Amino acid sequence: MTILLSATLLAGGFLAGRSWTPAPVSNVHAFTAPVQASAKPDTGDWKLLLVNGSHPLPDGFAEPELTKLRNGQHIDSRVYPALQKMMDAAREEGLKPLICSSFRPAEKQAALYEKKVRSYLAEGYGRQAAEEQAAQWVARPGTSEHQSGLAVDIVAEDYQLLDEAQQHTAVQKWLMAHCAEYGFILRYPTDKSELTGVGFEPWHYRYVGREAAQEIMEKGICLEEYLGAS
Secondary structure (H helix, E strand, O other): OOOEEEOOOHHOOOOOOOOOOOOOOOOOOOOOOOOOOOOOOOOOOOOHOOOEEEEEOOOOOOOOOOEEEHHHHHHOOOOHHHOOOOOOHHHOOOOOEEEOOOOOOOOHHHHHHHHHHHHHHOOOOOOHHOOOOOOOOOOEEEEHHHHHOOOOEEEOOOOOOOHHHHHHHHHHHHHHHHHHHHEEEEEEOOOOOHHHHHOOOEEEEEEHHHHHHHHHHHOOHHHHHHHOOO
């Protein structure tokens, strides 16, 4: 099901220039065959936090310090500099990327998930089947990377549908080719759904740091494989 993004995102704008200084906000209420990583990653590294259907956020997870973006989105403040550089570089190439989703508090994630469940219930699915289908596209509360503050959904300003055609936009082609240079990965590749538990999302980017990102993208593996959790 394609989702048309709200036109209000355009009104807010995003990261218009390098000179803008964001205001910190503290605790504001998704390739090739599997390849083993060359060295065992440090799973205690905050950049490599694994969040998926079988690895929910840890009990007592504390929301990170957030940086507020111009259009009202938020990102972990530790990730902001790399995100700004990536967006600036894309814009210097004449592209118009737009962040349409970023940090989500638990309450918002729960609401989005329940909305998706209800859409499947309306199609005639039973409750359990509806929840399973919904989880393929909207993570259950506590299992979404967006709750970690480390993930962003980026679309092309002139094509804001969250569907597979997004991968063919110039914005996504550039991001897929260059995101690792800034520490980001395409989190949910088209051929890794059985490992990630999430359908193909050619708009969802996750910060893991440059070293991990370059290995993951070069080898065509997903984060689960890189961390040996597949």
